[in-house]
Amino acid sequence: MVRLLRSLILGAALCLGTGLACFAQGADSVLEKLLSGGADTEDFAPAFLSTISIDQVQGVIGQVRDLIGAPLIVEASDDGSFYVETMTHRASGTIKLDDQGRVLSLWFAAPEPIPQDMDTALSQLNGLSDQVSWLVMRDGQVLSSKDADTPMAVASAFKLGVLSVLAQDIKAGxxxxxxxxxxxxxxxxxxxxxxxxxxxxxxxxxxxxxxxxxxxxxxxxxxxxxxxxxxxxxxxxxxxxxxxxxxxxxxxxxxxxxxxxxxxxxxxxxxxxxxxxGQSLPQSSTVPPYVPGLEWTVPLSRLCALIMPLADLPVMQINPGLAEPHNWARVAYKGGSEPGVANFTTALLDDVGREVCVAVTFNGKDPINMLGAAAAYRGVLAVLR
CATH class of the missing domain: 3.40.710.10 (DD-peptidase/beta-lactamase superfamily)
Structure with missing residues (x-):
């Protein structure tokens, strides 16, 4: 299974460099140029381009630009972090420049749609794969659902079932x-x-x-x-x-x-x-596209029922997934993906003590647009906080 990261690193070489500190002077203008479609070879340090071509860089930045649109606000801080806002999205990340103002490292977190209302946020999930299901619950009440009781392939999210059994044994002594x-x-x-x-x-x-x-x-x-x-x-x-x-x-x-x-x-x-x-382990880890019938098929209603009792366990809070921990009193997450399959399941506690579960599954014959899927999911979370 392809590990679903909390933030999408846009290509291995887009995280070059060991430090995140940079000079804010020039970073704003560099980011604005990159996101306006003007990325050229001279904008990047030779060390950056030693492991990734300018065409690949332009392709990755183009995906971000196509998703979020033209930048209206671009702000870079002394610590290397930046914030970008467009008409439809907020994006953040880190950038490091060399002493000539060229990019040494660049990282984008998954963009977050600017929240409007729940229906609008959920509508962004449609069309991202052949099948999409979602479930949004607060204090046990369903706020919105689509095919939440339909078993769909969830990849590594099935591991919630493994932890549930282990937690039962530990509770029983x-x-x-x-x-x-x-x-x-x-x-x-x-x-x-x-x-x-x-x-x-x-x-x-x-x-x-x-x-x-x-x-x-x-x-x-x-x-x-x-x-x-x-x-x-x-x-x-x-x-x-x-x-x-x-x-x-x-x-x-x-x-x-x-x-x-x-x-x-x-x-x-x-x-x-x-x-x-399974007696012999294949050497290749390049997984072919999703094959119906060869997966772990679990409805979202069961995933939420599994994750909620586990949410207080410290092991559930190591990786917060796509939620921003500072926006919530507690975040517990497990997701999963393989080509053609993606799941995000998050159990949250808001600042007034309400229990929230947001779960989404995508299934399709083609690879899921993970950047778009993650951004749409973050948009739903933004409405709820």
Whole structure:
């Protein structure tokens, strides 16, 4: 699964440099030029262009410009942060210039539509993929929903079901966060994650595995926890007959023969076929587009029901997703994505103590426009705060 980051980094080379400090003088005009369509080679330091071409830079900045429109306000601060406002959006990020006023590093957070009203904000979600569902709840009351009870592919958001079962065991006293389990070769999956780099036999606490699973969507940590907790209980939490491990998911997605056999099999025969495919781990992590029937399909109503009781757990608050933590008393997040699939699920506590859940799923035959999807989602959050 492709890790969904809290802020979208626009190309690896757009985050060059180790520091964020820059001179504000000149940054405003540089940003205004870039966002007005005037990005030229001389605007960027040679170190910046050593890992990314000017055509790629112009393409990335063009995506931002096409989404937010022409800048009306451009403000850069001494610490390198900047703020941009257009007729329809607010955008922020960081920029660093060299002593000649050329860009050394540039990073944009996902733009946020300027809030108008809930209906307008939600309308921005439509058209971003073939299927879109959403659910907005406050204190248990549905403010708006579309196909919220329809199972759709949610990618790594299924990991909420894994954490839910673990949290139940810890509450019951049958497990402790400090319990140590052993990482074995059969648990190792493809990235995202870090645990797959540890030696076989490494001891891992349940807390470490859960924190990595939620905060960076660690696939190996997920499969380790699935093995420890049991598939049947996790499937039940998610409302599924059975679940794939992430290792099995990759094995089936990257092996057309095994995939075809799995999809044609009766539901009761699929777990054995998935386990067989997962005996060997593919070398490539380039995941093909979404294949219906080969995913974790969960309705948004269940995702909100899962995340709300988990929201107070510290492991849920490491990565706030697309919400700005300073706008909320508490933020808990888990999302997921693969080509053709994206999900954002956030549990929030507002300043007057109201519990909020905002969940959106996109499914389609084509890759999701993640910049547009993230911006539209942030627009819904902006209306609620």
């Amino acid at each position: 049958t497990r402790k966060w400090a319990d140590v389990v052993t990482l074995e070769a059969r648990h190792k999956s493809l990235p995202t994650g870090q645990l797959q780099t540890l030696p076989d036999g490494s001891p891992v606490t349940l807390h470490t595995a859960a924190a990595l699973m939620i905060s960076i969507s660690d696939n190996t940590a997920t499969d380790l926890l699935i093995d420890v907790l049991g598939r049947d209980r996790i499937a039940m939490a998610l409302g599924l007959d059975s679940i794939l491990t992430t290792r099995e998911f990759f094995a089936l997605k990257l092996n057309e023969t095994a995939q075809a056999e799995y999809l044609l099999a009766a539901p009761e025969d699929r777990p054995a076929l998935a386990a067989k495919a």
